[in-house]
Amino acid sequence: MSDPKIEGYEFKPGFKGMAQDTGSDQTMFKGVHWGKAMMWIFLLSDTFIFSCFLISYMKGRGSTLIDWPNPSEVFGLHVFGVDVPLLLIAIMTFVLITSSGTMALAVKYGYEKNKKMCGWLILATAIGGLTFVGMQAFEWSKLIHEGVRPWENPFGAPQFGSFFFMITGFHGTHVSIGVIFLFIYAYKTFKGHYDEGKRGWFTSIKGDYVEIEILGLYWHFVDLVWVFIFAFFYLW
Amino acid sequence: MSEDYNDNKTIQAQSSETISGSGSGVSPDIDYVRPAEIPEQDLYHGHSFITKWVFCQDAKVIGVQYFLLATFTGIIGLILSWLMRLQLGFPELASFMTAEHYYQFVTMHGMIMVVYFLTALFLGGFGNFLIPLMVGARDMVFPYLNMVSFWMFFIAVGVLLASFFVPGGPTGSGWTLYPPQAILEGTPGSGMGIMLMCISLILFVAGFTMGGLNYLITVLQARTRGMTLMRMPLTVWGIFTATVLAMLAFPALLVGALMMSLDNILGTSFFMPTILKAGEVLEYGGGSPILFQHLFWFFGHPEVYIVALPAFGIISDLISVHARKNIFGYRMMVWAIVGIGALSFFVWAHHMYVSGMNPWFGFFFATTTLIIAVPTAMKVYNWILTLWRGNIRLNTVMLWCLGFIVTFVNGGITGIFLGNVTVDVPLSDTYFVIAHFHMVMGIAPLMVIMGAVYHWFPLVAGRFLDEKLGKWHFWLTFLGAYSIYFPMHYLGFIGVPRRYFEMYDSPYMTSAVGMNEFISMAAFIVGAAQFILIYNIIRALKIGKPSGHNPWKACSLEWLTPSVPPEHGNWGERLPVVHRWAYDYSVPGAKEDFITQTTPPSDVANTEVEKT
């Protein structure tokens, strides 16, 4: 994204530009919408939440003397007579990445004011998210059926269940909130709220396609967190 | 960038006003400030009583709401501290109090004062009121979110206070809420009490996040023309940096509170190892209590600076205004605030030297902790160097500032005792710690709050607070508080551990009895003295002397609003344009002893003002 044009302000690249932007008046992030800056800072804060979860998980898993269950087996599926390790998780990962891709395209079409494409892509993203949540529900019920509880499990260290339900639950909550907002935004896109600058339902801020990018940031972040959970919880 | 808030007329009006005050034959372009790059903010103006005063979106009203609610909880905390002091000083008079009660009061006093009083007051109260005014914004950038933030805080306080009325009472696990005892029988409020505490904290964090995003984006993205970061008053710097810390530190508290709730309700074992209680092995195992302590202090240490940094910032402004002198070494002050803030994330385990963590951490954390002493000391030097060759008005506000310097230096020095790992070993968990942190993050910030109230009350209400009452208030508070906490250090030297309901009669502790009685007396007086302020405020609202515009002759923007007190939208028709930093006091050659931030350079061309 090349820099926006600002009257009376000349952009410099790289770290020089950083020093110049920081030292300038009015805004530090040049050309960045208030809402977008807010979402970034919020995501930074949220990153710290997930980091604390994952650090706690590391500390918990590292200091227990009971063997940690092998996630590859616990999360394996038995399909067509063969045991496939991590099958469901792999599918979930692919679904989430797919939805992340559609979201990225939705943002692009949003900025091009392509209402139809943008709306359909957001809807596709929402459906992807919904599928993910559904599969997570399936995974939870499967594990609960096998006797995994937050306080115990038949495979090994009790902390396994605790951390599993807590971390995936917290991530799942993020996905669910995202899905709700995706549906709302899809509705608003199709209705043309962003074209005509219709004010929001509560905040009375005028609508704009930048809101799609803001929602996109959130959605990509959810995907980003899943990358880490996938690596640390399922593969490690 | 978008046209959300676009109001083309205003933008045009602003852009055309690139040259202002081009009179007096000076070359006009020294007054040039580049045009506005942010469109005018469109605000929701309340009409009814509810939208104007209850669910209000005006940051100033929200600030006052925060202030009042925080003060209310603070008074509850104060009453709890009276009860504690009654037990410690005159146990025979406190026969109604059991050990359970005592520990509940200790816990609630600590949590209320640190989180629900000081944090909410500095960031929610002063932050909301001052940030938009000081950076020249019409309001916070997301007024609706700001309103929700306050009401979340309101609910959080409600939940917290509700815990007084549930079976078992509020939690009595100390404000640090250490598991395993926090959720085990044998600690008061280990069922509902700790649950409500965790819920309340989670709500507080959620609410604060909404407010904090507002403060940050307002400072970063909504400054007025000419307002660079290095021209902001230090108050804004302090609150801004504290908010950054809060945004990054509260997550750890949130995670800790959530995990402990799960341990409590679901019986998970995040923090719970195998435990034998009353001859029975509980259904826990494998968890690590130290993990909670790490999470808690990863939040807890930045939290100390969340309280301290706004105080640093505000005090710098107050001293500068009332000493009629620029703050000495402004850039050093800014970098010190930022540096202290950044370092505060690398020092947390100095609260845990004797917690049984990996002993090698002692080296790391002692070093990082003492490094923080350097920028902090620089700030102290700069405050007193600002007084040096100033023209000090010895009014109530200045008295609070001087009181702050004495208490803060005292508390800061004892901080070096506790940060230095070996020195900490005999002193930690004793009254020395209590005395230290009350001095440095109880009394010192309180001095700042009081100074700030006397300083900014004219802006909020358009009237002065009474000076005579103010002086009584100050001397009672300062001398009283100092005589509470200064001798208390020596209890710590004797080795009296903290959180003792009764001292019993260990030979070396009997001498503490007399001191405890004295401290309790002082505490009652200091607490009562605070009601002078409440009386003073009520009195001033009715019959206070009207203050008019800029009564202190300050340079910073908040005093330059067209109407006092400022209206919704702050600036009337046109946003101010800033040409200098907020500290041009006593510039040689200037007509008056202050040059406001909005004075264009051409007006003061004949003075020796420095370029900022």
Place this chain on the structure above:
Amino acid sequence: MHAGIIFFLVILGSVLFHIFTPWYWTDVASNWGGMDDTITLTFWVGGGVFVAVCLFMVYCVFKFSYKEDRKAEYKPEDKKLERILTWTTTLGVAALLAPGLIIWNQFISVPKNAIEIDVMAWQWGWQYRLPGEDGKLGTTQVTNINDNNPFGINLDDPYGKDDVMVQTDVINLENNRPVKILLRSVDVLHNWYVPQFRAKMDAVPGIVTYYWFEPNKTGEYEVLCAEYCGVGHYAMRGGVVVQDNQDYENWLQEQETFSDLMAKQKLLETGETKLAKK
């Protein structure tokens, strides 16, 4: 003006209080006199800074209080002065830090000849275990604890058999012999703290923490719990008796070992079964 005088009196009062205070630390009774020295050092440096800063402030209040015709100095920055102050402070802080780190290094490295003592804490009391002839403590598990095995010693651990059990809250120590305190808790956090020995450490359930000291004054001392552990926290006391070599050996002889206890238990059980048979 009055303000300046009162502030001056406050500073003066603080200094006088420190000089004449009847409240000060008890005589150190262990090798950690070094901790007292670091405290004293910090006191001199820190106290000096405190007095200097505050007196300077008082001076400014006297010298520069408001006069209509005076104009304050206008000097935003003084690079040189700031640099000097920064470096002096850094040096001072480093001078305080260095001895602290050196003594901490001693604190965490236990001498080889230290006798290990297992201090077991619960709500709200203490008991102690000493290694027997083999000089080693047996491993433990919280789940093993019962009336016959008050310390939860693992029965299959050969080192545990001869462990000496002191099932009271008073422990005897030998004068001038380093002890390594191994802290263990079965329920919540505790802290075994004797003010005269200066050192302290939390007992954390689920792990074993340690610290060491060398008592060097015979006598009786009181043990306090220094980490909040529930409503009984303030009443959780114990005792230490530091004795000379001979007295200590005598005391040690009288104590019961784990195998004694097991034997007694077995005797009791067989007696009971015999009784039941009759």
Place this chain on the structure above:
Amino acid sequence: MSEIKKQEQTTTHKIGIYLWIWGLLFVLSFFSYMVDWYQFQGLLRWSLILLFMFLKAGLIMAFFMHLFWERYALVNVLLWPMTAIGCFIFLMVAEFEYTVFTRLFYFVVGG
């Protein structure tokens, strides 16, 4: 203002770049799944997991979240706080090793 608007409209990225990144993410996810499928163990497993994880995270942040095109002022504000997390992770590794050491030594192995 209107000028800024026009500027932004013309600077949306070509669809190709998104599709490319999308494809790369699939490939990387597939690779990291393969790490488990072939049951690599030990150092190889961990370094591969971390490698693929950071590559994926980097791609998402840089291109999907547009961080690659943002100005350094924003990028640095977002990335520097991670040092605190890094420090936290590093110290917690030392901490759990110490915990597990005391547990093994005093509760299991002894001597």
